[in-house]
Amino acid sequence: GKGILADRHALVTGASSGIGLAVARGLAEAGAAVAVNYHSDGEAACQLVSEIRAGGGQAIALEGDVSREDEVRRLFEEARGAFGRLDLLVANAGIQKDAGIAEMTLAEWQAVLEVNLTGQFLCCREAIRLFREQKDQPRPARALGSIVCMSSVHEVIPWAGHANYAASKGGSKLLTQSLAQEVAPERIRVNAVAPGAIRTPINRESWETPEALQRLLRLIPYGRIGEPEDVARAVTWLCSDEADYVTGTTLFVDGGMTLYPGFAGNG
Numbered sequence: 094g095k096g097i098l099a100d101r102h103a104l105v106t107g108a109s110s111g112i113g114l115a116v117a118r119g120l121a122e123a124g125a126a127v128a129v130n131y132h133s134d135g136e137a138a139c140q141l142v143s144e145i146r147a148g149g150g151q152a153i154a155l156e157g158d159v160s161r162e163d164e165v166r167r168l169f170e171e172a173r174g175a176f177g178r179l180d181l182l183v184a185n186a187g188i189q190k191d192a193g194i195a196e197m198t199l200a201e202w203q204a205v206l207e208v209n210l211t212g213q214f215l216c217c218r219e220a221i222r223l224f225r226e227q228k229d230q231p232r233p234a235r236a237l238g239s240i241v242c243m244s245s246v247h248e249v250i251p252w253a254g255h256a257n258y259a260a261s262k263g264g265s266k267l268l269t270q271s272l273a274q275e276v277a278p279e280r281i282r283v284n285a286v287a288p289g290a291i292r293t294p295i296n297r298e299s300w301e302t303p304e305a306l307q308r309l310l311r312l313i314p315y316g317r318i319g320e321p322e323d324v325a326r327a328v329t330w331l332c333s334d335e336a337d338y339v340t341g342t343t344l345f346v347d348g349g350m351t352l353y354p355g356f357a358g359n360g
C-alpha cells in the first residue's frame with residue numbers, strides 16, 4: 094500500500110464523531126486499516142467504515158465503553174481478531190460535564206475522570222500488552238507500536254467551571270509522559286495531542302452563534318476556530334515513522350491559544 098501509514102493497523106476510540114472521526118478518516122487516507130470504536134452512535138461509525146471501504150481502505154466498527162475494563166479488553170481482542178495485529182492506538186474518547194465546583198456532583202466528577210483518564214489508562218495498558226506480544230513478529234514501522242492520547246489545551250490552561258475536565262486532561266499529560274518513559278526502551282512511543290477550540294459537538298455552544306464565536310476568537314491568535322482535520326493531520330504525523338524519534342511530548346494544535354493572547358498588544 095501507499096501512504097505514510099501503509100500496512101499499519103490502528104484503533105481509534107470515540108471515532109463516531111468530531112475529532113475521532115476525522116482522525117480515523119485521516120489514518121485511513123494515510124494507508125492504515127482502522128478499527129472505528131464507538132460508544133453510542135453505531136450508525137455514524139458504520140457510515141464512516143463504509144466510506145473508508147468505498148475509498149479502497151480497510152475498516153471495521155467496534156462498539157465499546159472505554160471506561161469499562163471488560164469492554165476495553167474485548168475491544169482490543171476484536172481489533173486483533175479482525176486485523177491480526179495492532180500498531181497504533183489513538184485514545185481519543187472524551188466527555189465534558191460542566192458545573193461550578195459547589196454544584197458539581199460526585200457523579201459528574203467521576204463520569205469525566207472515568208472516560209477521559211481511566212479510559213486512556215485502560216486502552217494504553219491493553220495496547221502495550223498487545224505490542225509486547227507482537228515483539229518478535231515482523232513489523233511495518235520503526236516503532237514496535239505508537240500511542241496518541243487526546244489531551245487538550247486544558248492540560249495546561251486552568252478552566253473555571255470545568256474542574257473535572259481540566260483535572261482529567263492534566264492527568265492525561267502525566268499519564269502520557271510516565272508511560273512514554275516506561276516503554277521507550279521497547280521502542281513504543283507515547284505522545285499526546287492537545288487541541289485548542291475545535292468545531293465539534295462537544296463545544297457547540299461556544300461556536301454556533303456569531304456572538305459566541307466572536308468571544309471565542311478573542312482567545313485564538315490565529316483568528317479562526319480549529320477544524321477536526323487540523324487535529325487529524327497532527328495525529329497522522331505523530332503515528333508515522335516521520336515522528337520516529339518523538340515520544341513523551343504533547344503537540345499543541347491550538348492556533349496559539351496557549352500563547353497568553355491577553356498579552357498581545359499590551360506592551
Ligand code: NAD
Nearest residue numbers: 107110111112132158159185186187245288290291293295
Ligand atoms: P465529540 O463529543 O464529538 O467526540 C467524543 C467522542 O467520544 C464521541 O464519539 C463519543 O461517543 C465518544 N465517547 C464518549 N464516551 C465514551 C465512552 N465511554 N467510550 C467510548 N467512546 C466514548 O467531541 P470531540 O471534540 O471530538 O472530542 C474528542 C476528544 O478531543 C475528547 O477527548 C476531547 O476532550 C478532546 N478535545 C476536544 C476539543 C474541542 O475543542 N472539540 C478540544 C480539546 C480536546
